[in-house]
Amino acid sequence: MCTRLRAPITNTCVHTCVCPHANAPLRDAAAHPVPPRSPQALCSQPGRPKDYALPNASWSRDMLDLYDRFLAMTKEGLWKRIPSYNNVLDHIPESMKLAHEKKKDTRLFLRSIEAEGVGFEYVMFLNSSEKRVVCLFQPGSYLEGHPGFAHGGSIATIIDSTIGSCAIFVAGRVMTANLSINYMSPVPLGSVVLVDSKVDKVEGRKVFLSCKVQSVDGGTLHAEATALFIQLDATKSQKQQASCQ
Numbered sequence: 001m002c003t004r005l006r007a008p009i010t011n012t013c014v015h016t017c018v019c020p021h022a023n024a025p026l027r028d029a030a031a032h033p034v035p036p037r038s039p040q041a042l043c044s045q046p047g048r049p050k051d052y053a054l055p056n057a058s059w060s061r062d063m064l065d066l067y068d069r070f071l072a073m074t075k076e077g078l079w080k081r082i083p084s085y086n087n088v089l090d091h092i093p094e095s096m097k098l099a100h101e102k103k104k105d106t107r108l109f110l111r112s113i114e115a116e117g118v119g120f121e122y123v124m125f126l127n128s129s130e131k132r133v134v135c136l137f138q139p140g141s142y143l144e145g146h147p148g149f150a151h152g153g154s155i156a157t158i159i160d161s162t163i164g165s166c167a168i169f170v171a172g173r174v175m176t177a178n179l180s181i182n183y184m185s186p187v188p189l190g191s192v193v194l195v196d197s198k199v200d201k202v203e204g205r206k207v208f209l210s211c212k213v214q215s216v217d218g219g220t221l222h223a224e225a226t227a228l229f230i231q232l233d234a235t236k237s238q239k240q241q242a243s244c245q
């Protein structure tokens with residue numbers, strides 16, 4: 001089942017697919033052990049690229065419970081799960097692709113580690129009316145910085161991508177012009193954090209956003225960030241594209 005979602009400002013349609021199987025009813029975690037669930041088992045759509053933003057065997061109980069909570073909220077219609085592929089072009093509707101953009105052997109940075117559970121395990125949910133994207137993030141063991149904790153660059157990456165996805169849904173194609181992060185508490189590898197981003201204001205092509213990275217129980221503020229994204233100027237980017245043909 002796919003619902004077409006109109007981004008409020010740029011009138012872009014973004015397909016968000018809510019997998020019928022993934023709408024599993026909320027589990028009573030104590031009563032039911034967590035069966036390993038692979039994306040293929042949950043939601044494989046023939047001909048579609050693999051959607052990585054679905055539970056897999058590496059997801060902890062915290063991650064699965066949080067996922068179930070947000071998935072339940074998608075039923076009320078305010079929240080939509082954002083599918084996630086390993087090539088950035090798979091996210092862009094054909095109508096928004098630039099003429100020269102053809103799929104090559106590239107990978108979205110966050111999806112560049114194929115093995116489950118050792119890289120960026122994450123799923124994003126969009127609340128279009130609040131201009132907000134929340135990302136459930138479980139950093140894997142290959143993202144280590146200080147022993148046992150996620151590298152600051154991996155935190156910056158998940159923040160940049162969450163805030164960036166929020167900016168995209170409000171302003172279409174954007175690029176990060178400025179990202180400022182305060183790190184308050186290190187994120188343990190394997191833990192689950194909520195990356196909660198929102199648009200604060202839009203001034204012409206400038207989109208100002210903010211973001212907090214918190215523990216699931218809300219008790220720890222790991223980081224907070226502000227960012228400026230610039231909506232790409234079609235003429236400029238085409239000019240740039242022409243120059244690099």
Ligand SMILES: CCCCC/C=C\C/C=C\C/C=C\C/C=C\CCCC(=O)SCCNC(=O)CCNC(=O)[C@H](O)C(C)(C)COP(=O)(O)OP(=O)(O)OC[C@H]1O[C@@H](n2cnc3c(N)ncnc32)[C@H](O)[C@@H]1OP(=O)(O)O
Pocket residue numbers: 012014082088091092093096108160161162163164165168169172173174175176177178204205206228230231232233236
């Ligand atoms: C499409 C819908 C699909 C739905 C997708 C759904 C989910 C997404 C899923 C997958 C995708 C995954 C991740 C996507 C999310 C995030 C993507 C990551 C984003 C990045 O990782 S991206 C890489 C890092 N990023 C760069 O590599 C940018 C390098 N940079 C430039 O490319 C230019 O710099 C640019 C384009 C930024 C601006 O260039 P430009 O020529 O277009 O605009 P210009 O310079 O005229 O600036 C206009 C006004 O912004 C002000 N301004 C500019 N920069 C400023 C700054 N730093 N501080 C304060 N003010 C600033 C000026 O002062 C002026 O202000 P004013 O108008 O008031 O004078």
